[in-house]
Amino acid sequence: MGSVTTPSVDRRAVISLFSRLRTAEGQADPFPIYAELRARGAVSPAPWGGHLVTSYGTCDQVLRNGAWLEPDTAWRERQGARTRWSAPSSREISRTLPALNPPEHTRVRRSAGSFDRSTVDRIGRRVDQVVERLLDTLHERLREGEADFGALVSDELPVATIGDWLGLPSADWPRLRELTHDQVFTQELLPNASQLARSDAAMAELRGYFLDLVRERRGRPGDDPVSRWIRTWDELEPDRDKADEAVYFLALFVLLAALETTATLLSTMTLLLVEDPDRWGLLAEHPDLVPAFVEETLRHDPPTHVISRVASEDCVLEDTEVRAGEMVHLMVGAAHRDPARFSGPDSFDPRRRPSHLAFSGGIHYCLGAPLARLEAQALLRHMIARLPRLTLVRRPAMASRVAFRRLLNLDVSLT
Template sequence: METAVMPPPDRRFAVSLFSRLRTAKGQANPFPIYEELRSGGDVVAAPWGGYLVTGFDLCDRILRSRDWLEPDARWREQQGSGTRWTAPSSREMSRTLPALNPPEHTRVRRSAGMFDRSTLREIGGTVERITTGLLDDLGERLRDGEADFNAVVSEELPIATIGHWLGLPTADFPRLRKLTHDQVFTQELLPSASQLAVSDAATAELRTYFMELVRHRRAHPGEDPVSRWIATWDTLESDRDKADEAVYYLALFVLLAALETTTTLLSTATLLLLEHRRHWDQLVVQPDLVPAAVEESLRYDPPTHVISRVSSRDCVLDGIEIRKDEMVHLMVGAAHRDPAKHKDSDVFDPHRKQAHIAFSGGIHYCLGAPLARLEAQTLLRQLTQRFPRLALVRRPAWAPRVAFRRLLNLDVALT
């Protein structure tokens, strides 16, 4: 990229910022902290090693460039035993689609198929039906006073949608949702040893669950994605055990990708519109504005605030020397508020020309993005029409995370 090399930056700059970011106050509103972080430049040295990238255009270029790779199994093993990267849950994640690099990434992505237009048309009716039922439940609860929208709707819609698509028993939904919340710790920016232990246990249980599912579908194939993946991988892999494991990793990836971030998107979009009443009221009378509101929610406060990449070669990034295999953390939450990209970037404005990297970019652009958009748009259309007088009761609490945002509650009532 650039050729002029600056002296090594001071790694102490970001220490206090990340200390504040990990507090309850920092989680509730990390954006002033991101603004301070951006003041250090587009590339800032991370306290623990590697670098933080805060500029939108630079983040976008890295995501689209083949010179920047996922921290895959090879890279993780190089970090040495006893590190977070060699924890059992991290090693397991390194075999899923988002952590693969070409050519294996290309092979697995092609085998996945996923959410093309015909599949979305097929799922669309299911999403409408599930949403209607969940909002019926919300309405019953609101008649008695306030309700937790996060628990009643946002946590339920993604697991019901993906569970129905995969053909999973509805009785398993609560267990799978809990395991997903526990598993995500291994994908966090700086997980603690206790968090990794929780993630390791959840990952082991998910492996048992989905390997049993794959074996059952092999013995009893149907018209479901898992059965189709088995048929596809039988043509790609002569070893049946390896084929079954490849299908397991696809099913695991789909569950983890479909639940955590989509749940956050549903609650965050609802929260932002309730906090910005003018835009909520606009959707009530102009439901065609819903897609733009979803995109602005993804920009304003995306479900994932950090995406990590490693360099495939020695290079210079914004005047900073980056060595081969060195990691950079793309601070998506900060990049989305980059004033060089968005005018009045701290203003929630669904009418702006949209540009965000909430779904990553390049060859790793999120396969589930069309489904997440479908769920969010369906929910907001029904919600604003059925409950135009919905109001926020109190500010929600947030889980103690940096990379993966998660609301713990969203209490609402009718005015």
């Protein structure tokens, strides 16, 4: 915090930077644009209102401070009926765990349980089996020539892991994966009308799917998370319809959190591995660096580049006055390259063992972080142990997004 000053940043310059960020070139490598934005100050005016935060220290401060809130249902309703926040998908996502504020957030998070050590170990055995199967398929395809690692491995591992844990039929996994790709637009920075329409349709289908699942598990409970959540919420909520809806929102949250960002982490990690032969050699010689390689991937190019919060009261953030109810966009992708925090921030160094904000922070620290790390580390270990070094065939194309990164392909071949 500091004294209030008049922002000196030219809003039109920030608009120009964001225009470049939304081009194919900007999507492929947004970091030079982030550097220009960061050079204009730790806090800049967002072109559409609110503020952009680019320094690591300030982002970390906001995430850890309870005075900064999620844009929850009540906040979205106050934005008006003809805004992006009034879209059905936006209203629906605002009722999932990551968008809740205390005390409701505390209640729902406790009901969700956690990925404790025994659960992670049990899932880990299944992950190892899935990785082996996926790499078998990849290797067979590579014998015929090049293969898309993203489609064959990165997209498949998260949905198989969470689908198996939730007890979802494997025949449903491809459609659920498609729906997660579409729903994410409602969480983007600047979705257009057609993107919001895709999110609305995807969310409606997901709602129907998971409400049916809850009803089915209520009729035939088993030893699975959904059945356990039903038992938990029956004790918390006397109204059965409300209890079932609470379980639906938990199942929806778990699916959405587990698929999109984890798949991006796996593809980004693999891209960093195959684009530099020295990195493959380093891990082959020092497999103990696998966890650090994953963490450096999360710092260097995290799956989520923007996290948004709302001020609960008037305050001053790095000499910038922020009014109660105003939104700040924490530019995590820029903060992770902050030279005030990291030495040589643009270089990828698996020996760095960095801190990062890829899993958010404070009370909203990602519930599924242990699972994402488990999948990434297992995949990396198996790749190094059983595959010849892979070669990148061509640079991947990137989805047209700012907040949620996604590689559309990752074409590789055997060395």
